[in-house]
Amino acid sequence: MKHSIHTIVISEQQSTCELVKLYLQEFENFTFLAETSDLTKAYNAIKELDKSLVIVDISMYQEQALNFVSKITSEFSDCRVIVLSDKPQVDLVIRAMRIGASDFLSLPLLKDEFFDVLTKHYLDMTGAKPKKSKCRVITVYSNKGGVGKTSIATNLALELAKITKENVALIDLNFQLGDVTTFLDLKPSFNISYMLQNLDKINEDFLLSTLEKYKDTSLYVLADPPYFKQAENVSSRDITKLFNILRDTFSYVVVDTSAGFDDKAINALENSDLIFLVTIVNLPALRNCQRCLELFDKLGLEDERIQILINRYMENDEINADAVEEVLGKNIYWKIPNNYFTMMSAINKGVPVSAVNPDSNVALSYKNLALLVSDSVFRQSAQKRYGRV
Ligand SMILES: Nc1ncnc2c1ncn2[C@@H]1O[C@H](COP(=O)(O)OP(=O)(O)OP(=O)(O)O)[C@@H](O)[C@H]1O
Ligand SMILES: [Mg+2]
Structure with missing residues (x-):
């Protein structure tokens, strides 16, 4: 069955609306529904739709337009937003993505770039092909x-998961005494041991339909096996295979x-893009941390992949942050x-x-850490596209 997705274009510039409309006609899979510069009118139209693509030009009333993007992406989970701007600075791209925009394109619009983004959204929104994000x-x-x-x-x-609204997996590799399910009060029916024994069967559909989803978020949990016995015989090849599927x-x-x-x-360390080496600030813990860094080096894990995370930090600790950095050389x-x-x-x-x-200070700290991690991903792709700003 051929799907068609209703599209609303919001811009103060008639010429931008016209061009987008023209391109959409060529693309076919998106039905041009309305163009407007009236945000209330646009909101009411989106509210009536099951699925929609909203293209918002934020060039003129930037703050107002960004607030609008934030509102519609948080209220309507099936609404995708492409932001357009004639000022594609990296920080602005990051801000737009952070509040829920799926893509950011610079004006004047490049047809090829626009079509690539439309194709990606079409496949993603109709389930025609799984979304492949990095x-x-x-x-x-x-x-x-x-x-x-x-x-x-x-x-x-x-x-x-809350910030990016993308699918996030939380994996408990602590097979003996995993705590993730206790921390989130979950009783999953499938665990990591099952997945490892059925590697040939598992794929995206299987994972998304069987993994325990945390409430109404996009966080999926892959728990530790409930019995010690199930933890035996796990080959590192299988773990790598599981990571590739994930x-x-x-x-x-x-x-x-x-x-x-x-x-x-x-195996997890070798398969990671980012390793958070956690320590608290006391001498035995820091010594351990030093040893760990030496071991990472022996394993050939590149220094850029390893980041130090201090937990339970107190401003008035006897050993301050500078001293920690000096001891660890990082x-x-x-x-x-x-x-x-x-x-x-x-x-x-x-x-x-x-x-x-x-x-609370800890809740805000976790949120800001997640922002930093996700921003670094947005920043990389924005810098690739728009260069350093
Ligand atoms: N920021 C923090 N402030 C105060 N207490 C904390 C903080 N983070 C963790 N804790 C406490 O430290 C204890 C250990 O935490 P957690 O279970 O997360 O550690 P872990 O490294 O996973 O332990 P294990 O090695 O046993 O798996 C818990 O009681 C938790 O409440
Ligand atoms: Mg633990």
Whole structure:
């Protein structure tokens, strides 16, 4: 069956509306529905549609137009937005993507570029072909127990899903005593052991329909096996295979690990684009962290992939951030503040910290960490397209 998607064009410039309309006619799969510069009228039209593509030119009333984009992307999950602007600075591109725009194109519009984006949206919106976005695998690791790996992996994955609205997988590689399901109060019917035993069967459709989805977000959880027995006989080849399948399906894969340097952890580290090495600020933990960096080096993991994450940070710690950087010979990527009360309350309730108190210092820290991670992805693609600004 041929699908046609209703499209609304919003611009103060008649010439832009005309050009978009012309291109859409050529493309066929998108039905041009309306053009307007009246945001209320556009909103009411979008409200009536199941699925829609909205093309918003933000060149003139930028702030007003961006607020509008934010409103429609948060209210209508089946509405896709392409933002157009005659000022395609990297920071503006990032802002637009952050509030939910799916694409950003510079004006004057280039037909080829516009058609590429339309094709991608058509395939994605009609399910004609799975969406292939570039996946980032992020492993949260420490060779020390109890430093906050699971807290970070869980809250970061959830914030990434909320911010990007893209599919995010949270994987519990702690086969012996995984905590992710407890942290999010989930009882999944399929676990990682099942997936590893059925690698030939699993694909995007299977994963998206069987993995436990966290409430109404785009976060999918791949839990640890419930019985120790199931954790045996996992080959690193299978883990790599699983990562490859996950890469095809998700935009972000966040991996929680156990404290050891076992095969699974090494495999996850080798398959990661970004490794968050977590430490707290005390001498034994920092020494461990140093050793870990040496081991990473021996494993041949490039330095750029490894980022230091300080957990339970306190401004008045005896060892300050500069001293930590000096000891480790590396910059600190992010610091998560100490907030035992909020963290414990979240864990005891089986909810993310943002559900306990979204304004707490830890909840904001996780959110901003997710923004930094996702921004770096937007920034890379924006810089590729528009150069450094
Ligand atoms: N930012 C924080 N402030 C205060 N307490 C924290 C913070 N982050 C984590 N904690 C606490 O530290 C404890 C250990 O956290 P978590 O289970 O996330 O660590 P872990 O590294 O995954 O542990 P394990 O090695 O056992 O898997 C928990 O009780 C948690 O509440
Ligand atoms: Mg843990």
